[in-house]
């Protein structure tokens with residue numbers, strides 16, 4: 001390696017910085033004018049006021065909250081960067097550090113085994129020395145189907161890995177490779193390659209067939225055993241799928257990474273802490289078996305799409321200058337099933353294309369659940385330098401296992417895998433580490449490992465790491481390193497976002513609230529970003545409810561809340577509106593989006609704010625009051641053909657729980673009523689004199705209606721299965737009637 005050449009480069013986006021900062025200044029000035037306009041109302045004498053105080057106050061509160069949220073979000077725009085790496089400059093293979101890959105799965109019914117095994121195989125096929133790669137699959141379902149599946153995966157991988165290595169295959173997830181287009185054939189068109197490929201494909205089909213049969217067999221057995229649900233009640237099962245290297249390799253033998261199946265013990269009496277709990281078990285089990293200094297975490301549906309990600313991440317972890325404070329390298333979540341329209345913003349565009357790049361210019365992105373290479377030491381600490389540290393202190397933190405505590409010392413080398421006798425001892429020890437009572441009276445999940453506090457373990461773990469002074473890096477190379485399946489229907493999306501927002505708000509309203517827990521421990525800008533995320537659900541849902549109801553109720557009752565069109569103050573509102581829309585459009589266009597992306601993002605933001613963000617916030621508040629328990633319902637990865645088709649065609653699928661639809665439809669009905677009512681009122685009652693005063697409110701209703709035209713269509717025009725059902729519309733009509741009458745009585 002030539003030491004003079006850097007392993008990576010960081011590009012600061014100066015142009016964006018100039019635009020962002022100038023825009024932030026202009027927009028702030030406009031907001032200041034708005035506040036002045038609203039506040040001066042309260043200095044008028046009460047008898048001169050033409051508008052009741054309550055609606056004025058409410059709409060002002062909505063404007064303030066939204067402005068505050070906007071202000072926090074400016075931190076992401078302060079210093080945007082992107083990065084390039086040079087993996088070819090890494091030291092030779094024998095000097096590379098080892099990596100453990102953690103893959104989590106929870107339910108073979110929602111997470112098809114073949115898909116999970118594709119992720120496992122793609123991870124085994126990473127372009128990294130196989131003796132330095134160890135793949136662990138955590139099965140929270142404790143399912144025989146998954147165990148059977150992983151054994152089949154091992155067998156298939158024995159032929160698949162050499163094939164990929166030999167022909168330099170880039171797409172090493174077999175399903176993606178065989179279902180892909182011609183460009184997957186690589187540079188090899190020779191007949192030998194084609195014949196090999198054909199053979200591989202047959203083997204892959206056989207593999208799938210065998211996995212399917214394992215599934216069927218298990219299904220029958222479970223039926224026979226009266227379908228005892230042992231998902232939440234079973235002992236731990238840990239199996240090394242192939243012991244390696246427990247003997248000398250034969251010359252022609254394929255070098256394979258270590259593959260381990262781990263189902264931790266589950267008992268109804270013990271809280272299992274969802275994915276965070278599973279990852280902490282893997283942290284302990286892997287410490288005994290391979291104890292690699294770096295860990296790649298993957299969701300079961302996120303396969304490695306480019307085998308070079310490990311080397312790319314090592315360009316940072318192996319750089320002695322930044323490595324000491326670097327906790328993890330995060331890759332974006334990307335999805336293979338994003339449609340052109342992406343009506344639900346399933347790709348979470350702004351997070352992965354804008355916000356994380358912004359954080360990368362500060363102290364680094366938030367842990368994003370999957371696709372990150374994290375340093376074991378960042379999660380567990382390292383105790384080599386602190387000699388004389390009391391063993392009992394370590395035990396209080398890490399639990400009773402002496403063997404595990406040994407692994408925390410630097411330069412510990414797990415040797416237990418060698419030899420049959422020691423390996424059965426090892427399996428006994430790891431069973432203890434995977435038992436559900438192991439963490440009792442320890443600091444697992446509170447101080448060490450992945451954090452338990454909320455269901456967004458990723459956000460909270462990232463927050464804790466940054467608060468402890470660690471940094472992170474965001475790497476978004478042109479070829480997606482990992483590809484997953486996104487939620488592509490409204491119901492799943494709502495479930496997922498309700499879970500996320502509930503977790504985030506849980507942090508926001510706790511003692512870990514970034515505003516209390518963060519200051520002095522991290523930079524102001526980084527803190528603003530963590531605050532923005534934690535409060536996002538509240539800061540979007542509250543004002544959006546305000547904007548969707550207050551001006552409308554006032555419009556129906558002839559109360560103006562905004563300046564007249566001819567009033568100079570009108571331009572403040574006009575400016576803020578146009579400034580917000582055009583800045584958003586600018587951000588989308590420079591990151592490769594299109595105008596329709598812009599339209600879709602506005603719509604889904606409005607929809608999510610009044611549905612899942614609201615429910616998530618409520619859930620967190622009830623949780624805080626002790627009225628509800630946190631839950632982590634994994635998303636369903638089994639796709640329904642019709643739903644997929646609708647998503648691809650950009651048609652909303654309203655086959656969702658009434659709970660998610662009702663607020664949305666109610667708001668639309670209120671807006672239709674106020675728009676029609678407002679216009680009629682002005683035309684008929686006021687002979688058209690008052691339109692100037694009411695113009696903004698009429699426009700607001702109109703804007704909400706055209707943006708959400710899809711909902712109106714689903715309610716009135718569509719006849720298909722996925723339209724909004726009459727019962728939902730009827731229920732919402734009742735709600736909107738109540739809102740209109742009670743609201744008018746209170747407000748006006």
Ligand SMILES: O=c1ccn([C@@H]2O[C@H](COP(=O)(O)OP(=O)(O)O[C@H]3O[C@H](CO)[C@@H](O)[C@H](O)[C@H]3O)[C@@H](O)[C@H]2O)c(=O)[nH]1
Pocket residue numbers: 104105106107111138140273274275278298299300301368369370455456457458496499500632633634635636
């Ligand atoms: O009790 C559980 C629940 C889930 N999982 C696994 O966690 C992963 C993520 O679950 P998924 O249902 O796919 O949730 P998503 O909403 O897609 O996950 C996002 O949000 C989660 C936090 O809510 C993060 O953990 C994920 O990494 C992130 O991709 C999957 O591999 C699951 O198998 C478990 O291992 N145990």
Ligand SMILES: [Mn+2]
Pocket residue numbers: 299301635
């Ligand atoms: Mn997922």
